[in-house]
Amino acid sequence: MYIPAHFNESRPEQLHKLIAQHPLGILVANGKNGLSANHLPFMLHPKEGPQGVLHCHVARNNPVWQDLENGDEVMVVFRAGDAYISPQWFPSKLETHKQVPSWNYIVAHAYGRVTIRDDERYVRGAVARLTRIHEASQPVPWKMTDGPKDYIDAMLKAIVGIEIEITRLIGKTKLSQNKEPRDREAAATALNHQGDSFIGNAMQAALAETLATLLPK
Incomplete structure (x- = not known):
């Protein structure tokens, strides 16, 4: 993945957070x-191995x-969100006409070594943990014991586990950081106005981070 310096996200904690919040890879x-x-x-x-371990089935x-x-080496791509950016949103376009359409997005790429886990104990544990995480917000969380034992056992036999030890983790947070602050703010406002609040809010947070670095120490 091509990552210009102003779009680079190399903080492990931020990349781990992205994966946890957007787990469909x-x-x-x-x-x-x-x-x-x-x-x-x-x-x-995140605490397994030097850079974390991914589990799936x-x-x-x-x-x-x-x-x-x-x-074998594999790669897993995680995407947090994306949005089209119109040049019409940039105040500087009205003055210079030197803006073009672009696309903002937040992604992480995890490279790693795979281990196939075709054993019932691993699969049962992985499915139970995955279920607990994603059922936690339900009024009455579903759990594996809700189904008949023979049915659940048959379902588990129909899947195979995959474990990936992460060897390299890179991220790209493209949020118009290469634009003027006024252009960034205007584009974020336009996105929020049309309902693309995920990227709009992320742009505003990135802008606030940039401006904070410019304040006198």
């Missing part, structure tokens, strides 16, 4: 049968787990 692999991409919900254990019928060997 794209597992990109180049296995025995070539390139593949699978959209999967991941769990990040796939359907047993999904060929990806047989296409990979333990130790």
Whole structure:
């Protein structure tokens, strides 16, 4: 991924936060049968390994787990959000006409070594933890014991676990940091006005961070 310096996000805690809040990642692999991409919900254990470990599972019928060997390198792409940026939003465009359309987004790429975990204990534990995380906000959280034992056992046999030890973690936070503050503020306001508040709020937070660095110490 091309990352100009002003869009670089290298803080591990911020990248871990992005993954935790937006856990549906794209597992990109180049296995025995070539390139593949699978959209999967991941769990990040940030304190496992030097940079964290990702856990997920796939359907047993999904060929990806047989296409990979333990130790193969894979990449997982996580996207927090994105939005189109119109040049019409920039006050400087009205003065110079030197602005063009662009696209803002926040992403993280996790590179790592894969381990296939085709064992019932691992899969059961991973599914139970994933369920607890995502059911926590429900009025009556679903749990694995809600289903008949033979049914749950059959469902678990139909999936295979995948563990990825992260070896490199990079991020790109493209929020118009290369523009003037007034242009950044105006674009953020326009996004919020049209309902793209995730990127709009992120732009305002990034602008506030930039302005804080300019204050006298």
